[in-house]
Amino acid sequence: MDRETMTNEENYAFDLTGYLHIPGALTRPEVARLNDAIDRAGSLEGMLGWEGDLREPFRDLLIQPQLVWYLNQIVGHGFRLDRAPEILCDETCDTSAPLVGGNEPRDPALAYYYQNSRRFCEGVRVIWALSDVKAGDDGFVFVPCTHKSNVETPEDILTGEDDSDYLFQPELKAGDLLIVGLSVVQGMRPWQGEGPQRLLSYEYVGRGVIRSAGPGPESEKMPVSDRMEELTPEQRTSLYRPGYRDTTPPPTLKTDGETIALDESREIFHPSFLMKNPNSGIDAKEFYFWDLNGYLVLRGIMDEEWLAQANAAIDKFEDRIVVGDELARGSKSLAGTGRPLLGGLTQLPSPYCDSFRRMLAHPAVEHRLNWMGASGGRTGGGTAFCAVKGTSGHSLHDSNEPLNPGRGYIYQNGRSFCEAVTVTWQLRDVAEADGGFACVPGSHKAYYRMPRGVSSCDDHMGLVKHVEMKAGDVLFFMDGGTTHGTLAWKSDISRRGILHKYSSRNFNRSGGDLTHPEKRWGDLVSGMTDEQMAVMRGPDRDVFEKNVPRLEIADGSVVASYERGGALYSKEAPQGPVAKK
Ligand SMILES: [Fe+2]
The missing domain is CATH 2.60.120.620 (q2cbj1_9rhob like domain)
Known part of the structure; x- marks a missing residue:
């Protein structure tokens, strides 16, 4: 990559919507090599372990330079593959399954974080288009902006019963790269396009994210020492080690402040301080x-x-x-x-x-x-x-x-x-x-x-x-x-x-008579200096620029400034000194 960082346009687009479309990331021969390997293998799974040279193009993609450059900036350095790659299509996906993702309830392991110019999108789906996807083809779809949603996704959007105002189906050309945050609401709809749908999907997560267990033999069972056998099941639970298939998802201890119980369902137990209000009158x-x-x-x-x-x-x-x-x-x-x-x-x-x-x-x-x-x-x-x-x-x-x-x-x-x-x-x-x-x-x-x-x-x-x-x-x-x-x-x-x-009740945005110190305070302000008057004003127009009389420090003393910037001023904002001498 000849650029050091993503452009503001790219940052803006990913930050707003939760996805980034990079056209033409793969050359035609690269796409042909991948398609050829799939055709020759006669399978849609397990490509990283395929025999001979069949697996090589998929291993190359794992660390494709352009992808690495983007993921370093979007997920963060040290990003990792979370799950084996898969081909998204009607044969491998349940196209009637509800969409998944969303930011309420929050899943910290996949969520989007931003603060003081630092960003961590802890989980992303990386899609390599191996064939074209046109408008109306359906297949892989998602709801943009949901990586920042504060509200639970309504059921009928997830099931597809009423999703037309929300769903986005990307249009892709073979060779395009699509990066979608895993906290974005997403899923599969039945493919309507011509020919087979071939989207090659890899899921990456941040360096420390605990999500899925690996398929290797060592990952199967958490080793349990004799000392642990002496503990109660609840006590043992607190000592679990992540990453094993029998500790993924982790065990749940249900509590009410008085009692404790091991819950075999393993559903997340995370008490909330608030309850939804059925009488709010909010749709x-x-x-x-x-x-x-x-x-x-x-x-x-x-x-x-x-x-x-x-x-x-x-x-x-x-x-x-x-x-x-x-x-x-x-x-x-x-x-x-x-x-x-x-x-x-x-x-x-x-x-x-x-x-x-x-x-x-x-x-x-x-x-x-x-x-x-x-x-x-x-x-x-x-x-x-x-x-x-x-x-x-x-x-x-x-x-x-x-x-x-x-x-x-x-x-x-x-x-x-x-x-x-x-x-x-x-x-x-x-x-x-x-x-x-x-x-x-x-x-x-x-x-x-x-x-x-x-x-x-x-x-x-x-x-x-x-x-x-x-x-x-x-x-x-x-x-x-x-x-x-x-x-x-x-x-x-x-x-x-x-x-x-x-x-709102909280801020003024249009000046008005009561911005004038005399109107707000009456005689109390008589004889005050311009600098004193500047802090005795009522609420005035509140926009980005310093578009009200204001105080500055010059050579250690306080002076009133009336200098005008580019922003809109209320008609009550004075152009110069106001104190009556
Ligand atoms: Fe406007």
């Missing part, structure tokens, strides 16, 4: 989707009459639509004209305001806002986004990296803590070809910076999702957590999305 699948993707769509909230009323009101005040800035920010694919907006919808004269006022404190919507970020959220009222054919897109922005507490997302102990949610009511259908809202699912948990190509959508790496909606649907997205934006509008019929930006 499990919605919560799973929200935590996984960073957005959510509620279907059919507005009825025909309501839609007709709202659309008629916008028609009526069409002349008030203001065309704002072009927001493609240099992107080729998003380029176009300025964005048409119609604000002040709840203040329109009666009865035109009615259909927009109904959007405030709507029970179904407010309930979601409550579980997404707790009570106390607020909005400034709705704005209609009325893009016409040729209106530019809005380059994709925001994500979990860099950290932004006031607009981020955290999951903790069964709760979603999302500090900024935008709710968009759809007054018209939005099909894929139309353009409109798009986001990067999983970006609310990103640990790497968004690449420029994703922001511009000019090189989106397949990570940008356009969300199709029907008139009457309501979209929620993490505004600040999830990378989001708009694709250029291509339809002859203009866009009609009503945006309500909700901020």
